[in-house]
Amino acid sequence: MTSVRESFQDQEILLLGSNGFLGKVLLAMLLDRFPHFKRLHVVVRPSGGLSARERFDRETLASPVLKAIVSRLGPDFFASRMAIWPGDISQPNCGIASEILDGFVRRVGLVINCAGKVDFFPPVDESFQSNVDGIENVVELCVRLGAKLLHVSTCYVCGEADGLIEESEPVLGFYPHRRGPEDDSFDAREEISHTRALIREIRESGGRAGSDAARRPREEGQRLAALGKHRAANWGWVNTYTYSKSLGEQIIASTAGLPYAVVRPAIVESAWRFPFPGWIEGGRTAAPLVLMALDGLKDWPAREDAPLEVVPVDMVASAIVIVAALLMQGRQQPVYQLGSADRNPIEVGEVIRILDGVARRRGRSRRNGSLGAGLVRWAAGRRSWARIRFMTVAEVKERRDRFNRSVERTGRWIGRMNGFMGDAGSRRRPWLERCAAELRKLELQAKFREQTLDQYLPFVLHNRYVFESENIRAAFATLDEEDRKLLYWAPEEIDWNRYWIENQIGGVEKWVQPQVAAAWKFQI
Numbered sequence: 001m002t003s004v005r006e007s008f009q010d011q012e013i014l015l016l017g018s019n020g021f022l023g024k025v026l027l028a029m030l031l032d033r034f035p036h037f038k039r040l041h042v043v044v045r046p047s048g049g050l051s052a053r054e055r056f057d058r059e060t061l062a063s064p065v066l067k068a069i070v071s072r073l074g075p076d077f078f079a080s081r082m083a084i085w086p087g088d089i090s091q092p093n094c095g096i097a098s099e100i101l102d103g104f105v106r107r108v109g110l111v112i113n114c115a116g117k118v119d120f121f122p123p124v125d126e127s128f129q130s131n132v133d134g135i136e137n138v139v140e141l142c143v144r145l146g147a148k149l150l151h152v153s154t155c156y157v158c159g160e161a162d163g164l165i166e167e168s169e170p171v172l173g174f175y176p177h178r179r180g181p182e183d184d185s186f187d188a189r190e191e192i193s194h195t196r197a198l199i200r201e202i203r204e205s206g207g208r209a210g211s212d213a214a215r216r217p218r219e220e221g222q223r224l225a226a227l228g229k230h231r232a233a234n235w236g237w238v239n240t241y242t243y244s245k246s247l248g249e250q251i252i253a254s255t256a257g258l259p260y261a262v263v264r265p266a267i268v269e270s271a272w273r274f275p276f277p278g279w280i281e282g283g284r285t286a287a288p289l290v291l292m293a294l295d296g297l298k299d300w301p302a303r304e305d306a307p308l309e310v311v312p313v314d315m316v317a318s319a320i321v322i323v324a325a326l327l328m329q330g331r332q333q334p335v336y337q338l339g340s341a342d343r344n345p346i347e348v349g350e351v352i353r354i355l356d357g358v359a360r361r362r363g364r365s366r367r368n369g370s371l372g373a374g375l376v377r378w379a380a381g382r383r384s385w386a387r388i389r390f391m392t393v394a395e396v397k398e399r400r401d402r403f404n405r406s407v408e409r410t411g412r413w414i415g416r417m418n419g420f421m422g423d424a425g426s427r428r429r430p431w432l433e434r435c436a437a438e439l440r441k442l443e444l445q446a447k448f449r450e451q452t453l454d455q456y457l458p459f460v461l462h463n464r465y466v467f468e469s470e471n472i473r474a475a476f477a478t479l480d481e482e483d484r485k486l487l488y489w490a491p492e493e494i495d496w497n498r499y500w501i502e503n504q505i506g507g508v509e510k511w512v513q514p515q516v517a518a519a520w521k522f523q524i
């Protein structure tokens with residue numbers, strides 16, 4: 001049996017990425033359920049004029065995830081058992097001062113890395129900073145401290161695939177188009193050097209050697225984004241994010257003598273139970289899909305029968321705690337995939353129907369403004385009462401072209417009416433101007449939806465993924481009774497209909513929509 005409580009007793013743990021969506025829930029779970037560690041060191045990047053401590057207090061401790069736990073544990077607990085350090089994993093020693101690190105040697109026994117750059121297609125050097133250079137630095141740190149490493153990666157390092165993705169696939173030498181175990185054409189270290197050389201070339205051709213993304217010309221950023229996309233596609237990864245995460249995994253796996261475990265969640269979504277049902281943060285998960293469906297999107301570039309591999313954030317945090325305990329005991333597997341579809345699948349089509357059902361019941365899409373707005377939507381081909389349709393990329397393109405032609409036609413019609421009414425001295429022209437504004441909004445909305453949906457194509461249209469998640473199931477089965485009351489890994493118990501309506505829609509509308517409303521709503 002594994003006793004998680006005993007594994008953490010008197011341990012010093014270093015946590016990276018604690019102010020992210022997953023990191024906060026993990027931190028909250030550790031503090032709430034396993035506060036018997038000796039000391040927890042948290043590394044935070046100073047930014048936006050705030051020190052690490054200020055960011056941690058404002059963004060993490062004051063967040064709804066931790067507020068209640070913080071007030072229950074009290075300030076003495078935090079003063080005596082937690083330490084906040086400024087750091088940045090893209091820097092040598094993870095940006096932690098050397099004299100501080102000296103104090104950690106042989107004291108910090110476990111490093112948990114939740115830090116990562118999660119954007120799908122950023123300039124490749126930005127992905128590298130956190131997901132490749134960052135991992136080299138985290139690995140060096142662990143070696144220097146004599147600590148074990150639990151690293152959070154993603155199931156989607158598998159790249160283009162169709163069917164069951166096994167956990168036993170070796171990490172080293174992996175690339176999605178690999179033609180079997182004999183194929184040794186991919187070497188992560190060579191690939192990293194090659195891409196770094198190309199990054200340098202692009203920077204130097206713009207007359208710059210530095211890596212400051214804020215100061216770079218737009219064109220350089222675009223070339224670096226294209227480079228990431230190209231390198232990823234060359235080997236079969238679906239975006240720069242998963243390419244860089246796989247390189248990060250391979251750096252870890254190639255480090256001799258480093259005890260490690262890689263935890264790979266699928267798509268991390270709103271909490272099932274902890275800290276409370278529906279907690280979610282940030283607009284990068286499936287939140288945009290939820291909001292688009294509620295806003296009346298009917299045409300989906302998606303395969304109805306593709307499983308949607310979603311796991312609630314609190315199950316992911318539970319799994320990380322369980323794997324960390326096994327790692328401390330030296331009983332870990334190298335890879336733990338955290339998916340749901342191998343035991344309790346839900347297909348993309350079903351999810352979209354659930355969301356559309358809610359949208360219809362609410363009648364939200366029909367209450368969309370004035371009669372003029374309704375007319376414009378109708379003229380441009382938007383039928384809010386239409387049935388949802390699942391389409392191929394070609395069909396979606398054809399629909400988009402048709403929509404653009406309708407918009408153009410409607411725009412011409414509004415222009416002509418405007419001219420005619422102007423000649424006739426009509427007072428109805430403000431009404432027409434509102435119609436023109438509605439049309440512009442529709443165009444912007446369509447463009448934004450197009451760009452967003454394109455990013456999801458690998459997950460809902462081009463590939464079908466089922467992630468084998470046997471290792472975490474086996475690990476959970478070894479927990480003693482006491483720990484099973486504190487931790488849970490139970491995707492098979494999720495009632496998806498209820499989860500998508502109560503936890504996901506409820507959570508996205510309560511926590512994500514207000515966060516991104518200004519930027520996002522403006523665009524749709």
Ligand SMILES: NC(=O)c1ccc[n+]([C@@H]2O[C@H](COP(=O)([O-])OP(=O)(O)OC[C@H]3O[C@@H](n4cnc5c(N)ncnc54)[C@H](OP(=O)(O)O)[C@@H]3O)[C@@H](O)[C@H]2O)c1
Nearest residue numbers: 017019020021022045088089090115116130154265267268
């Ligand atoms: N969300 C998902 O659906 C999902 C699915 C599978 C795997 N994952 C993995 O889970 C991990 C956490 O994801 P998340 O959703 O919680 O992302 P998130 O909310 O964006 O959090 C990322 C965290 O990483 C930190 N970070 C990034 N670069 C850093 C650097 N150079 N130095 C120090 N800290 C750095 C960020 O700090 P700042 O606040 O300073 O930027 C932030 O705390 C990632 O590794 C991701 O690949 C996520």
